[in-house]
Amino acid sequence: MWKRVRGRKFKATYGPSDPPAQPMPDASAPPLVLTLPDGALREVAPGTLPRDVVATIGERLLRAAVAVSIDGVVQDLVTPIRAGGAFRVLTERDPEALAVLRHSAAHALATAVRRLRPGAQIGFGPAISDGFYYDFGVGEPFTPDDLAEFEAEFRKVATEKLPFERREVSRDEAAEIFRDDPLKRERLADLPDGEVISVYRDGDFVDLCRGPHVPDTGWLKHVKLTHAAGAYWRGDARNQALQRIYGTGFFKKDALDAHLHRIEEAKRRDHRLLGKQLDLFQFFPVAPGAAFWTPRGTTLYNTLVDFVRERQARDFAEIKTPLLFTKRLWEQSGHWGKYRENMFLVLDNETGEHDVSLKPMNCPSHHLYFASTKHSYRELPLRYVTFDVLHRNELSGALSGLTRVRQFAQDDCHVYLREDQIVEEVRFLMNFVLGHYETFGLAASLKFATRPEQRIGSDEMWDRAEGALRGALEATGRPYELKPGDGAFYGPKIDFDVTDSIGRAWQLGTIQLDYAAPGADRFDLTYTGADNHPHRPVVIHRAVSGSFERFIAILIEHFAGAFPLWLAPEQVRVVPISPELSAYGQRVADALRAAGLRVGFDAASEEDYRVRIREAHALKVPYMAVLGRREAEAGTVTVRRRGQDNQQETMPLDAFVARCVEEARSRALPHDYVPNDVPEGALTDGTPAHGGVTNSAAPR
Numbered sequence: 001m002w003k004r005v006r007g008r009k010f011k012a013t014y015g016p017s018d019p020p021a022q023p024m025p026d027a028s029a030p031p032l033v034l035t036l037p038d039g040a041l042r043e044v045a046p047g048t049l050p051r052d053v054v055a056t057i058g059e060r061l062l063r064a065a066v067a068v069s070i071d072g073v074v075q076d077l078v079t080p081i082r083a084g085g086a087f088r089v090l091t092e093r094d095p096e097a098l099a100v101l102r103h104s105a106a107h108a109l110a111t112a113v114r115r116l117r118p119g120a121q122i123g124f125g126p127a128i129s130d131g132f133y134y135d136f137g138v139g140e141p142f143t144p145d146d147l148a149e150f151e152a153e154f155r156k157v158a159t160e161k162l163p164f165e166r167r168e169v170s171r172d173e174a175a176e177i178f179r180d181d182p183l184k185r186e187r188l189a190d191l192p193d194g195e196v197i198s199v200y201r202d203g204d205f206v207d208l209c210r211g212p213h214v215p216d217t218g219w220l221k222h223v224k225l226t227h228a229a230g231a232y233w234r235g236d237a238r239n240q241a242l243q244r245i246y247g248t249g250f251f252k253k254d255a256l257d258a259h260l261h262r263i264e265e266a267k268r269r270d271h272r273l274l275g276k277q278l279d280l281f282q283f284f285p286v287a288p289g290a291a292f293w294t295p296r297g298t299t300l301y302n303t304l305v306d307f308v309r310e311r312q313a314r315d316f317a318e319i320k321t322p323l324l325f326t327k328r329l330w331e332q333s334g335h336w337g338k339y340r341e342n343m344f345l346v347l348d349n350e351t352g353e354h355d356v357s358l359k360p361m362n363c364p365s366h367h368l369y370f371a372s373t374k375h376s377y378r379e380l381p382l383r384y385v386t387f388d389v390l391h392r393n394e395l396s397g398a399l400s401g402l403t404r405v406r407q408f409a410q411d412d413c414h415v416y417l418r419e420d421q422i423v424e425e426v427r428f429l430m431n432f433v434l435g436h437y438e439t440f441g442l443a444a445s446l447k448f449a450t451r452p453e454q455r456i457g458s459d460e461m462w463d464r465a466e467g468a469l470r471g472a473l474e475a476t477g478r479p480y481e482l483k484p485g486d487g488a489f490y491g492p493k494i495d496f497d498v499t500d501s502i503g504r505a506w507q508l509g510t511i512q513l514d515y516a517a518p519g520a521d522r523f524d525l526t527y528t529g530a531d532n533h534p535h536r537p538v539v540i541h542r543a544v545s546g547s548f549e550r551f552i553a554i555l556i557e558h559f560a561g562a563f564p565l566w567l568a569p570e571q572v573r574v575v576p577i578s579p580e581l582s583a584y585g586q587r588v589a590d591a592l593r594a595a596g597l598r599v600g601f602d603a604a605s606e607e608d609y610r611v612r613i614r615e616a617h618a619l620k621v622p623y624m625a626v627l628g629r630r631e632a633e634a635g636t637v638t639v640r641r642r643g644q645d646n647q648q649e650t651m652p653l654d655a656f657v658a659r660c661v662e663e664a665r666s667r668a669l670p671h672d673y674v675p676n677d678v679p680e681g682a683l684t685d686g687t688p689a690h691g692g693v694t695n696s697a698a699p700r
């Protein structure tokens, strides 16, 4: 009943046979100038449709066109051109086109849902970083069966190749179209006066939307609905409860398949599950957000810290600083005013006040230490590093495994240097950071973030800082992405994203220039120049792994728990196949241990050897040395590599020890490690679910 009435009314105002109600091109107005990528200029009347411009460039291009970009603003082919500028046709090869496809898929999803559930109210349907969602107001949560039904209908919608028709409407017309959709009317009421109100139609479904969309639903062949979840209108728990359906979509089938494979892999590799299976860490309700590391986990953790320590031994100075500081330090650093709710405050019995805090970051203590003595220009750059425990008061509801914790440690460094040293220093630090990721087979990409709107310091200071950082970045010859306005308020930065073995991007390291902390109103840092006068140093905040906790989570998922030999908590398991061989087992274990290897062997064990082997499998131990009578007599071991049970190899004990030592020393990637096997195109997305402890060295 509802649907029929609505449909009739809709037809009357906006039916399939109606001409598109868009303004006609205004030939009397001064023309707009479009600059094509080859530099050619096109003059068009305001109101011309991009479709018509693209058609004049070529019919083939029109068929391939997803949308256009005019001066960086993406709009679809049926939205009238209202401003001139750089004109680019977006095809499926352009990264911006993917969001257009996914948002269009949200419309098509609503189209399908409305066909099957005509009474479903509609909320928002945006593209998100790895797909899209649409929110519906329905009585009951959607079941997996519902989703399957919607997906089948979605396929029909895609097969029907329904064009996305755009129409500009008055506020009253829009209110009439959405009279049964209170959420859309609420949205409508938010639109400022004078804004063009547009609706889009595909088939029977009309949505209030600014666009852009793909030309028709035929583009939406490679779409998958992934799951449903509860949501609130506008994300506010005081508002109406909605049911959100998530999906993802791609231009090509292989990209979709790779993405779905990646989702499955991510589930299989979840560090929270593997952390249990590999016996690495636990969480107790009495210590939310603070990991309890088992002996194996502690070995892994310390091995990583030792690795960083070893790489920093020559050029960095490690210091340990207090965990608790009074508020005077935090007032000086600015944290007391701006960051206090993220800090754990501690009661000081003498003052009766909570005016002491656990440190959330190392920077202020490093500045304090630098300021405590006189420095000559010849000592710079000075690099302080600290692996101390840090605490941040994350909301308990936001805590998740090792990726969002309250207690963690960073490989955090602060460099104090002269301005003329920035280029050389950034080059040095970049090599350091990139070398770290390389060791783990993590591919890094760089982002250069420049001055934000809200900032301190003069434009001249920013020009210098950005120039220096950019110069250092370009000197490396590596490509980078420019992020205008994304810098810290105290200086520009280089961020490092890494891509793991299943194609997920994680933000990890950072190199940030800081002109604020040394200032007179903060830590008043100085060094004595060649002219014998005091000068202000610049500070660089540098993080490589971010927090060790989060980095371990990434490594667990990246390697699916099958660590390289040098990192594996247990490197070799020695398994005699009968109790009488335990003396030989001891000899093998001793030889391996004497070479510095971590060995699992228990001479007193009465367990069947098959149990020991199964356990080593579950723990993903890289090597097993299986010992029988023949091995004991010949002084050999039969070696099983992780994941290659049917390819045993018998070799002299010495040769096996030498092989393990060399593999650990060279920090070789695991033999069963598969570097990124996900095709291009599926690699562009991050994983918002894993947004972790912030890596930025400091808010100030």
Ligand SMILES: [Zn+2]
Binding pocket: 103, 104, 107, 200, 207, 209, 210, 211, 212, 213
């Ligand atoms: Zn839309």
Ligand SMILES: [Zn+2]
Binding pocket: 361, 362, 363, 413, 414, 541, 542, 697, 698
């Ligand atoms: Zn810092």
